[in-house]
Amino acid sequence: MTRVLLVDDQALLRMGFRLVLDAEDDLEVVGEAGDGRAAIEQVAALRPDVVLMDVRMPGMNGIDATERLVASHPGTRVLILTTFDLDEYAFAALRVGASGFLLKDARPAELVAAIRSVASGDAVVSPRVTRRMLEMFSGQLPAVQDGADDDGVHPRLRELTPRELEVLQHVAEGLSNGEIATTLFLSEATVKTHVGNILAKLRVRDRVQAVVLAYETGVVGVGRSGRPAG
DSSP states (O other): OEEEEEEOSOHHHHHHHHHHHHTSTTEEEEEEESSHHHHHHHHHHHOOSEEEEESSOSSSOHHHHHHHHHHHOTTSEEEEEESSTTOHHHHHHHHTTOOEEEETTOOHHHHHHHHHHHHTTOOBOOHHHHHHHHHHHHTTSOSSOTTOOTTSOOGGGTTSOHHHHHHHHHHHTTOOHHHHHHHHTOOHHHHHHHHHHHHHHHTOSSHHHHHHHHHHTTOTTBOTTSSBOO
């Protein structure tokens, strides 16, 4: 049973989500909150598996709440609710630890699938959104990444094999597992295994956080030697 906390300042929207989720045998709504501060209190008390989090709320917003929840309750996943899929606020929430985001007008089946996906450890961000997120982030990152060794390789990348670096580069470019498999002439199952190993070695929660780390450490453009290309 996946335990879900609903966080939105609109009571009618929370009611709608509850009706959808209560109809599923494997999902249970354990509580509701109308702002970020209440969400933090509810998570501490109820320990849900997934928090369905609105971004724009009075008082503490969803971004600040997400950052605190991820730090204090690493076992709880956050799925951001947004009104349109290129919302800069939603991107900010991904950067502080959310596992994905969902449009508020998503169909019931999409909502249920997204919650199940996040609960299982996957991220819910389409390749198109990933690319847009990275376009935004790349302009904020320094040309020479802080923390890199003299040879230009960040310490957190050293555990990765050349193939894993290659896969991470494609993940950071927004490719799906299927697209990576086609590009590298691998099976999709093999790519999935590589992605799992990458997450474990980089000690990140999910694919979204791996993408953010890839840009922060300069892995985009990294060749098989592990050094930034160009």
